Amino acid sequence: MSLLTKPRHKALVQKRKKLAGSIGQDELVNEGDPILVRGNRHPLSSDEIVSFGLRDFVTTSFHCLSWPGDPLCIVTLDGDEWDQVGEAQLYDMSPTTRHYEVVLRKR
Numbered sequence: 001m002s003l004l005t006k007p008r009h010k011a012l013v014q015k016r017k018k019l020a021g022s023i024g025q026d027e028l029v030n031e032g033d034p035i036l037v038r039g040n041r042h043p044l045s046s047d048e049i050v051s052f053g054l055r056d057f058v059t060t061s062f063h064c065l066s067w068p069g070d071p072l073c074i075v076t077l078d079g080d081e082w083d084q085v086g087e088a089q090l091y092d093m094s095p096t097t098r099h100y101e102v103v104l105r106k107r
Contacts, residue, residue, distance in 0.1 A: 004065060004099050007038040011062060012076040013069040028072060039064030041077060044103070058106035059085070067100040074107075081107040 012034040021027040042061045062077065067088040069075065075082040082104035089101045 004040075004063070004097070007040050007064065009039055009041045009062070009077065011037045011039060011064075013037055013067075014074045014076070015069060016072045016074065018072065034076070035068045037064050037067065060104050060106075062102045062104055063099050064102070065099055067102055069102070075102075075104055077104065083107055 013036075014034045015031040016028045017031045018026045019029055040063045042063065044059045044061055060077075060082070062075070069084050069088065071084050071086060073084055075084060085103040085105050090098075091101065092098050
């Protein structure tokens with residue numbers, strides 16, 4: 001698949017982790033350096049947005065060969081910051097079409 005082997009978009013994935021703050025609250029802190037991931041950005045239709053339970057947000061999906069992020073990460077894509085919605089979905093039916101799909105919501 002040429003879109004997987006020659007992706008068009010670049011995303012920077014900043015992993016974060018939860019730490020207990022000074023008064024017991026959860027704080028998110030960056031973990032390591034941002035990781036560059038090449039993939040393809042695809043807009044989500046209104047029907048797809050409603051089926052994912054998302055409304056009134058700008059959302060997109062990102063397809064790539066590997067995904068280092070989790071729901072706590074921040075993704076920089078096309079100059080904007082995005083939050084990952086849920087877990088990345090792995091499609092693993094064939095070695096040649098194996099890829100991840102990540103739903104992102106604009107911050």
